[in-house]
Amino acid sequence: AQSVTQPDIHITVSEGASLELRCNYSYGATPYLFWYVQSPGQGLQLLLKYFSGDTLVQGIKGFEAEFKRSQSSFNLRKPSVHWSDAAEYFCAVGDVSGTSYGKLTFGQGTILTVHP
Amino acid sequence: DAMVIQNPRYQVTQFGKPVTLSCSQTLNHNVMYWYQQKSSQAPKLLFHYYDKDFNNEADTPDNFQSRRPNTSFCFLDIRSPGLGDAAMYLCATSRDQGRRYEQYFGPGTRLTVT
Numbered sequence: 001a002q003s004v005t006q007p008d009i010h011i012t013v014s015e016g017a018s019l020e021l022r023c024n025y026s027y028g029a030t031p032y033l034f035w036y037v038q039s040p041g042q043g044l045q046l047l048l049k050y051f052s053g054d055t056l057v058q059g060i061k062g063f064e065a066e067f068k069r070s071q072s073s074f075n076l077r078k079p080s081v082h083w084s085d086a087a088e089y090f091c092a093v094g095d096v097s098g099t100s101y102g103k104l105t106f107g108q109g110t111i112l113t114v115h116p
Numbered sequence: 117d118a119m120v121i122q123n124p125r126y127q128v129t130q131f132g133k134p135v136t137l138s139c140s141q142t143l144n145h146n147v148m149y150w151y152q153q154k155s156s157q158a159p160k161l162l163f164h165y166y167d168k169d170f171n172n173e174a175d176t177p178d179n180f181q182s183r184r185p186n187t188s189f190c191f192l193d194i195r196s197p198g199l200g201d202a203a204m205y206l207c208a209t210s211r212d213q214g215r216r217y218e219q220y221f222g223p224g225t226r227l228t229v230t
Contacts (some may be wrong), residue, residue: 037152043120043206043221050217059208090158094217101147101166102210102217105157 002027002093006107013081014115021076023112033074033096034104035065039087047089050074061085067085086114119143120222121206126131128228129197135216137225139207147217148190151206153224159206165190166212173211202229 012078013019025031032051035042047051048059055067065076074091092104121140129135139148147163150194151159163172165184178203181193194201210217 036220036221041204041221043122046207046218046220049218058197059169064189066131070212076148096215096217099162099166099169101171101212102219103149103161103164104159104219106160108158 002031002090002095002105004093004105004107006052006089006091006110008110009108010111010113012113012115015083016080019076019081019085019112020079021091021112023074023076023107024072025074025091025093026072027093027095029097031074032096032102033065033067033083034094035059035063035076036090036092036106037061037076037087038090038109044090047076081112081114083114083116086112088112120207120209120220122205122222122225122227125223126226128230129194130230131199132196135194135197135227136195137205137207137227139192139222140188141161141207141208141209141220142188143211143220144187145209145211145220146187147210148184149208149210150190150192150220151208153204153206155203162192176206178190197229199228199229204228209225 005024035047091107149164150162153159183191207222208219210219
């Protein structure tokens, strides 16, 4: 069965600093990987996705992520964090086997706090 | 704008009183999902539909049922809510693009059980 690990439960950065959120996955085939962001009391917004091809993917709000098959990782990065980036971030792997139809397995999430 | 809509945004029900949450979409996606997200936890899939084909997760309690009368609408029925069912319920949709599924989420319904 697939799984996702986000080692950092909570990260605090200063506004303007760079950011990297870690994600490791376990999946038996080529993974479809996603990063979502969730503000308090809200739904999930898709930041970016990886299906195949270029291992460095660009997303919305200036985020990017790099797929590294050898490390089973899909870390999220942003060169300069804004106060509005404070939220919870979820990494997820999509299961396309059988009748799974892309169902997502999420990591536990990383809460990002941004200091002014 | 095309979107996923969930109603109501907040629902309070009594212990054991049946409740229905609704989800609608204007994206014309053929796959719809229901996730449960408890406080400070990751979302967990309850079930999903591929068109009218229903797929239940093995560990979804029998207390949870779903209906999809047409492409646009999907309902989550909780037959006898317990205190442990208090959670955020998230609806998502996607389209089969050659087995590539990109899920779009609604804003969620926060369920409180008293």
